[in-house]
Every structure is written in C-alpha cells, then in structure tokens.
Amino acid sequence: MTLNTFKNVFFSALFIAISFAGYASENPDNENDKAFNAKEMIMHHVKDAHEFHIVDWNNKPITIALPIILWTDQGLTTFMSSEFHHDDSGSHVVEKDGQKFVKFHEKIYQLDANAQKVTFDAEHHPTNASQPTDFSITKNVFMMWVSVIVLLIVFISTARVYKKSNNKVPTGIAGFMEPLIVYVRDEIARPMIGEHKYKKYMPYLLTVFFFIWVNNIFGLIPFFNGANVSGNIAFTLTLAVFTFIVTNLSGNKNYWKHIFWMPGVPVPMKIFLMPIEIVGMFVKPISLMIRLFANITAGHIIILALMSLIFIFETVFVAPVSVGFALFIGLIEIVVTAIQAYIFTVLSALYIGMATEEAHH
Amino acid sequence: MDLITPGLGLVFWTVITFLFLLIILKKFAWKPILGAVSEREDGIVKALASAENARKEMENLHADNERILKEARAERELLLKDAREIKIKMIDDAKGEAKSQADKIIVQAQEAIESEKKAAMAELKKHVADLSIEIAEKVVRAELSNKDKQMQLVDSMLGEAKLN
Numbered sequence: 001m002t003l004n005t006f007k008n009v010f011f012s013a014l015f016i017a018i019s020f021a022g023y024a025s026e027n028p029d030n031e032n033d034k035a036f037n038a039k040e041m042i043m044h045h046v047k048d049a050h051e052f053h054i055v056d057w058n059n060k061p062i063t064i065a066l067p068i069i070l071w072t073d074q075g076l077t078t079f080m081s082s083e084f085h086h087d088d089s090g091s092h093v094v095e096k097d098g099q100k101f102v103k104f105h106e107k108i109y110q111l112d113a114n115a116q117k118v119t120f121d122a123e124h125h126p127t128n129a130s131q132p133t134d135f136s137i138t139k140n141v142f143m144m145w146v147s148v149i150v151l152l153i154v155f156i157s158t159a160r161v162y163k164k165s166n167n168k169v170p171t172g173i174a175g176f177m178e179p180l181i182v183y184v185r186d187e188i189a190r191p192m193i194g195e196h197k198y199k200k201y202m203p204y205l206l207t208v209f210f211f212i213w214v215n216n217i218f219g220l221i222p223f224f225n226g227a228n229v230s231g232n233i234a235f236t237l238t239l240a241v242f243t244f245i246v247t248n249l250s251g252n253k254n255y256w257k258h259i260f261w262m263p264g265v266p267v268p269m270k271i272f273l274m275p276i277e278i279v280g281m282f283v284k285p286i287s288l289m290i291r292l293f294a295n296i297t298a299g300h301i302i303i304l305a306l307m308s309l310i311f312i313f314e315t316v317f318v319a320p321v322s323v324g325f326a327l328f329i330g331l332i333e334i335v336v337t338a339i340q341a342y343i344f345t346v347l348s349a350l351y352i353g354m355a356t357e358e359a360h361h
Numbered sequence: 362m363d364l365i366t367p368g369l370g371l372v373f374w375t376v377i378t379f380l381f382l383l384i385i386l387k388k389f390a391w392k393p394i395l396g397a398v399s400e401r402e403d404g405i406v407k408a409l410a411s412a413e414n415a416r417k418e419m420e421n422l423h424a425d426n427e428r429i430l431k432e433a434r435a436e437r438e439l440l441l442k443d444a445r446e447i448k449i450k451m452i453d454d455a456k457g458e459a460k461s462q463a464d465k466i467i468v469q470a471q472e473a474i475e476s477e478k479k480a481a482m483a484e485l486k487k488h489v490a491d492l493s494i495e496i497a498e499k500v501v502r503a504e505l506s507n508k509d510k511q512m513q514l515v516d517s518m519l520g521e522a523k524l525n
Contacts, residue, residue: 043363043364046364047363047364048368048371069370105363107363133369133370134368134369134370135369135370135373135374136370137374138368138370138371140371141370141371141374141378144374144375144378145378148378148381148382151382151386152382152385152386152389152390155386155389155390155391155394156389156390158390158394159389159390159393159394162393162394162396162397163393168397168398168400168401168404169401174394177394178394178398181391181394181395181398182398185395185398199395202391202395203383203386203387203391203392204383206386206391207379207382207383207386207387207391211379211382232367232368232371233364233365233366233367234367234368234369234371234372234375235371235375237367237372238372238375238376238379239375239379242379293365297364
C-alpha cells in the first residue's frame, strides 16, 4: 500500500518535471517564436549539458552553474558555466585570459584570435572557431559524482553494519543490500567465471553493477531532469573498455590459443577463424557499449516523445494519453534499469569467464 | 551524430570516477561485506556440520546405552537362569540325599529288626527247649515217684496234646 502511494507520488513528480522540461524548451517568451521542435527538445535532454537546468520560472531558467574546464593551446582555462548567461546559440562571447569562447549546442568553441563573433556555415559548423579539449564538469559528470556519493554512503554504511556486529548478522541497510551483493556473487560471478577464480573479479563486477544501476535510476528521477549518464556513449564506452581490459589482462594461454590458433580444427579452418576471433574480441565490448547506451537513451527518448505529443498537438487533451503511455513506459524503464545493469555485469563476467577458462579438450 | 560521438571530457571523468569508486568500494565496502558474508556462510556450514556430528554422537551414545542395557538384561537373564538351575539342582540333590539316607536307615532298621528277631527266636527256642527239658524232668520225676500218677500224667499230657 505504502509502496503504491510512493510510486504514485514518484511518477506524478516525474511527469510534472518532464512536462516542465517540455514547457521550458518550447520557449514561450515569444508568441511568434518558431514552432515547438520535438527533436531538438528530446536531443537537448538526452545529451550532456554544461549547466544543470532544473526548471524555467517566469521565463527565467533556474539552473545550477557548473565549472567549465578547457585545455587550450595556452593551457588550462576554467570559468563557471553561468558566464554564458544560459546562451546556447553562440551569440554570447566569454572572454577569459585573452581567449574568447562561445557555447553552441552544448559545445564550447574558441574563437580565432581576430574574430569577434562566431559565424556558421550552412551545416551549422563554426567557420572561425575551433574546439578546445573540454574537461568540463558537465551535467553528466556532476550526476555521476552524486551517484558515487550515494554509492559510497550506502555501501560503506553497509560494511559498517558488519564491522559493528560481532555475529555478522545483516541488519538495517545491510539486510537490504546483502541479497543484491550475494545475488551478483551467486548468480553472476560464480556461474560465469567459476568457483576458483570468481573472487578476484567480485569488486569489479559489483562496482560495475551498482554504478550502472544507480545511474540508470538517477536518469529517471525528475529533479535531475533525466540526466542521461548511463545513456551517454562516453560513459558506456568507458565501462566497456574497462571490461575489455580486465578480460584481456586475465586471458590465459588457452584464451589466446582459441583466438589465434583454434585447437581441434584443421589448419585452413584455423587460419579462417583467426580474423573472426580477433574481431570478436573487440565486438564483445562494443556490443556492451551499444546495448547499454541504446537501451537507456531509447527509454528517455520514448518518454520525452510521448510528452512532446502534448506540444505537437497543442492541446491539453492529449495529456492523459501521453501521461498514461509515459507512465507505462516509465514502469518498464524501472525494470530496464535493473535489467541493463544485470546484463552488462553478466556479459562482463561471461567474457572474463571465457578468458580464464582452462583447456578441457 | 553528436549522440553517438563519445565526448573526451566525459570519458576522462568517467575513467577517474570509476577507478576512484572501484578502489574505495573495494577497500571499504566489498572486502568487509564479502568477508563477513563468507565468514558467516562458513560459520553456518561449520555449525551445521557440528550439529550433525553431535547428532551422530548422540545416536552412538544412544546405541551404546541400548547395547549396554541389552547386555545387562541378558546377563540378568543368565544369572536368574543359573540361579534357578542351581536351586533346582540343590533341591534335587537334597531330595536324593535324603532318600538314600532314609533308604539306608530303613535297610539298617530292617537288618536290626531281622537280627533282633533271630536273636529273639533263638532265645525263644532256647527257652522252649529249657522249658521242655524242665517239663520232661518234672514228668520223669513224677513218673519215678508214682506209677499211677505217671500214667495219669502221661494220659493228661496226651489229652492236653490232643487238645492242642
């Protein structure tokens, strides 16, 4: 009963926030402004941003300013994102250490030395500006750190429960977290890697599992405005590369033999299989990367697209339909957060298990 | 296209964040948690094994008790049987002894009776012979004193003899 109430409140809040987001993107400050562009709004919310946009209030965006860190040919340059004054069209120029920066579609460009204003070609590429290397603390980095803080609090306090009690009985938060941890150990690591070697990979698998899961969940929470961390290809790429590194570093003789000189088949077949196996080595992490990215981003896009229907039809009567469908998708997304974290972890464990498997023929 | 182009900045921060998270959680969370969980599981396995051992021991003890009890019972039976046999034997022996003793006494008594009887008979015979001789003496004396009377005596004696 309580859970249901909680869910109701949760989803109401989610859709109010998403509706606000749509409202914000509609730019209602000018009646004659260009028509609502669903694609632009959705892409804006799915992609990373340099400031943390919460809500528009009285036509003024309320945001959290985030630090912008750039590596230019003059070295490190930092300033707060508030200096752009919420401009994302490249019209506001920020001067810092004699360098000029503009922000256009959430990309920061450095103007050429003598340019005063950025100009664009037909494909919206700046003609007189270059992109410095951007190490900014973006919305996604910020949210990632929030998730790290949450993870640290949750799991270190879980660990403290065991340290305090002398009989090692899980109470409080440990009672909730322990089944999840034991699940990762008994249903993922043990069957995939094997009884003798799984222990070494437990910290990696647990961290990946909970890191992805928590970021997936945070992507659905309205206040965070659907910060799409685990639906960002840079994030999934990084985790996939970690799995690739762990897999290949733990690969034994048997693993490399299966890649370069498949045992048990005739020589022409060995030569034929070698390039396939080498490609397979890279395809595995690439599939991990794309699967997580596509699943999470797709969920965000569907919910936002359903909400956009209200603004496309320009009638509030579509709202019940939109909210109903978005509620349905939102429920599915709750499940997907856990499933995608599980799949990423299972497949990582499977690849590690394949790399550490002993020869048995 | 932006959507599927990984941004270098986010890759950089994700690497740092993930490594930080991995190291901190490994040291302060996963190690103590997994250690505690496996310690507890080992404890449970051990407790179950020792409970099983205790149960077996109890069973053994029980079996031992049963065995000892059975042995004691058997011994008691044996003792009782022996005692019974001894009792019967003793009674039988006593009976036999008594009988033989009695027989012996009876035989002795009979023998004594027989010999007494013989002695008595011999005495009687002797007395009868003495008596006969005495009578004969008296008879002879009387005859010698008086002929008539001797005759009378012979007649009366004959008459007596006839009466006998």
